[in-house]
Amino acid sequence: MPLLAALPEDRLRALWSHSLPRRHHAGEVILSAGEPAEYLLLLLRGRVSVATTTAAGRVVRFGDWTGPCAPNKVAVIDGRGHTATLTAVTHCTVRSLPRSRFEELVDDVPAVRRHVLRLLAQVRRDGLVEVTRHTVAVLAPELLALRATESGPRTSYRRNHMG
Missing domain, CATH: 1.20.5 (Single alpha-helices involved in coiled-coils or other helix-helix interfaces)
Structure with a gap:
């Protein structure tokens, strides 16, 4: 994953120890629009669809992201919450890194x-x-x-x- 590619092995292990592993089945909502962005989602395997629903009820699709990637980086960076819903298109393996740990990485x-x-x-x-x-x-x-x-x-x- 490009975001973490330059991390030394010991830092990567520490990061993994502070993140929560999860698995999601196809069709399962992983993150919902409106939720606070308290965790950076590290999509290790699988594909997610990113979409939102307008006030008028129209669904706007932003596209699909395939792991490895961190599809909610912007929401975590700005701290204002998720503006879109991430739904598993395929079986997904993820890790959730607390926002504070991600901010430490950005600082350090x-x-x-x-x-x-x-x-x-x-x-x-x-x-x-x-x-x-x-x-x-x-x-x-x-x-x-x-x-x-x-x-x-x-x-x-x-x-x-x-x-």
Whole structure:
């Protein structure tokens, strides 16, 4: 798992001793939207689906994650809770690392800190790209309509007075 790849063996053993092993069957909810993010989920084997339900009842799927990975890193980092539900697509083997232990890793291990910083930069970049796409999709028709109304009189003026 990239997040833990640079850890020395002794640190990895200590981490494992502080994490809780669990297994989940296909179809089982592992984490629910709205729950506090008290543990970093280390998905060792298996695949999870990540989705949320809007206030209007529409299900929005964010995709599937296959282990090894830590699919709830952002929720654990920002501490504001899970914004999506993780459901096992296949049989999953996980370990749950207390948030305080994860924060210690971020504080103490430069490689983990760099990984988290890259993740946050990517999340920010993806968010900016999405905002830009949304803004263009919303504003482009309005700008085209505005340009058409602005160029209409000028074209007409030129034809009538300059031509």
